Amino acid sequence: MVVMNGFERPHVARLVRMLENDDAMRIVAITGPRQTGKTTIALQARRRLEASGRLCWYVPLDDPTPEEFHAPGLLDGVDTIPAGGSLDARWLVEIWESARRAAERVEQGLVLILDEIQSIPRWSNVVKGLWDGDRRSERPLRIAILGSAPWSLLTGLNESLAGRFDPLPVAHWSLLEMARAFDLTLDEYVFLGGYPGSIQGRPGAWQLDAWRRHIAHAITTPAIDRDIVQLTRVRKPALMRQLMDLAPRHSGQIMSFNKLLGQLRDAGNVTTVAQYLEELSDAGLVTGLSRYAPSPHRSRAASPKLNVLNTALMTAASGYSLEEAMAVSDYWGRVVESAVGAHLWNTRDAGTRIHYWRDRAKRANEVDFVVERGRHVLGIEVKSGRPGGASGLKAFRERFRDARTLLVGTGGVPLNEFLSLSAEEWLEEL
Template sequence: MESFERPHVARLVRELTDESVPPLIVAVTGPRQSGKTTLVRQALRRLRGMGHRTRYIALDDPGQPRWSSLSGSDTTVALPPPPRDTEWLVSVWRQARRDAEAYRRGLVLVLDEIQHVKDWSSVVKGLWDADRREDHPLKVVVLGSAAWRLLTGMGDSLAGRFMSFPVRHWSLREMVEAFDVSLDEYVFFGGYPGAIRYAEDLRAWRSCVAHSIIAPTIDRDILDLTRVDRPSAMCQLVDMAPEYSGQVVTYEHLAGRLRSGGSPTTLAHYLDLLSDAGIMTRLSKYAGSAVRRAASNPKLLVLNPGLMTALSGYSFDEARNDRTFWGRIVETAVGAHLHNTLEAAMHLAYWRDDPHEVDFVLFQGPRVLGVEVKSGRQRRALPGLAAFKKRFPKAETLLVGGRSGVRTNQVPLNEFLAEPASHWLSGKGWGPA
């Protein structure tokens, strides 16, 4: 694991060394335990090896900040713990600016968990604009636990001044390369690099997911920074993840299951917050119309299968032996993979026209792909895909896993999870049955 680097590292290095375009503040965002800090530190190590100067400051560190001095990368300056306020931020920035001027290649300043500074965005706007007017060679990277939180903090004040650099849950390919997990282990434990080391101790693994991922995501990444009128309702939504992931439900049904209730608008808002935080999301029904999609009942989808299994109480063997539950985990893994690898202007939905249904619909512009997931080995007809193709003749269809008794494009589960959504939407990598 120590030597493993996600592709993000090379991309971040390129962004910070590309002199052909004006610099922007790089906003590295993503769910907890997705490895944001690790990959940024790896990028800084590469930059130092290339002769660049860097400075990393964790704003959630209760101790003093530590950074490399200009005289050598192994030398640190220890200061008393300062208050993390705007005055402190201005002081840190100005010192970094002076140090950047003293070195011909400038300096890269990293501020981890920037949202801990109240009203940071307005201060950064003024400092960044001054840097551009004076042509200071200072480059800045900010990190946050989820895209929604950083963007909420920015509002419009940093529009045109930052570049979004999303970091999402780990893919099957990354977990295999870093930890040598099997396909079934990935489906059960999900793409959490920090939690996978507890895979041999199920109690410790569940505790890690519950207390190091779910709890701080809700308590610190959502409730501390966003107005939530019924926090207990949001927690109950997460608790229902094992039961409802992959299911189409009505908001009225969800409200009836919650002790504190909630209107459809409120529940939709909570699900959107949980989606931005990388926990679970809601998919709309595909109907070839944005208006009709917005008005449909949601299909709930957990965004990392490890969240679903950790909350389920199933052991690894119990989950695999329960064909119904395992099928739902596999469907969740496929849907989460598609959602986590979506690109700009790409959308994910489901389709239903009773009695027919297609698990997922991936679309971008004129391209539409209906995806059905089967975890069993038996050959079955696929009336859902056939009905979908009849309703939308220009759409492509794809079966993931299992085998089909009808002619359709199909791909094994492990191969599907190895490529991003754009790969499958383009029609690459599959063949007829």
């Protein structure tokens, strides 16, 4: 990934602070969707740590060749790693033991960064045991782990790692980050999305076909085949892949699970499709927003509204260029709306929920997004064409008297301004 002017995301400074804080010795877990720059963040933090005099080893476990380790002295006491081989639990223990010995020899201790941790089978049990031993012995060894999937996929929903890890979640890149790193315009960002690795050089020089191939082969395919199918129990991988092909095409649309099921070739059921959609959401690909309702049960029972979590997943498969996409008003409207939904989802805090709303009695009354945190509720309507037609916001205010509303785009808050603040900031701003 090549960025302009040595751009660093805020995660770099935060990671350095976490690893320099010797009072909090928990493992730092850097997780998030594929191609969001987790490895770059770790390597930039490593350079800062080394510049301050702290010994820091970086080990990419998916390609364990000595020249890639960036860890002088790592192989002391470690058996030769076979060319093209994969590390297993034994290799991980030996690497950790080597780091322990090195940490004892230097005043500030050592930082060990383990990239692609999911490459080690049953890694969490091994790491827990090693870390517990370090804490009992008070070894000066700090650990950071990286994975190509969110925490729930890396560890399993039933895995208990409480008290051992400090999370550092990495989400898709925002408009401000892509503009600062690659000088993207607003329209380019809405079309190309927030995948930094897909942008090579100055926009205008990027190749549309190469960009599409990158989205398909570096993001979508490995996210499903490596992050979801290998890390979870997917009974029907072909059905999962079909759902991933279908869902981005309908981003911005409310679709019942039965309707989704009817467009899938493989046999399945509503429960399976709903489960697979949740797993696609966990992987940072596409989510199904639930209908906002005071009763959570009624909310879950309604048809989901599909929304890609990075607009590149929607536009790369469309066959359109940027200019062609903008010329098709209905399609471009859904892309803009999906960009707003992705931004809300990617910038929300853990306690904040993103919904849509539709009046059951008068289905024409809809609100694109509802941001909910406790008693705070914000209804958001997105307009990318002619002004007017915000009857849904009026109906929403009449139904939910304590809710606030916001119009984004034509006739309201400019899109670039909206994408410059997080979901939490908009809740506090109004």
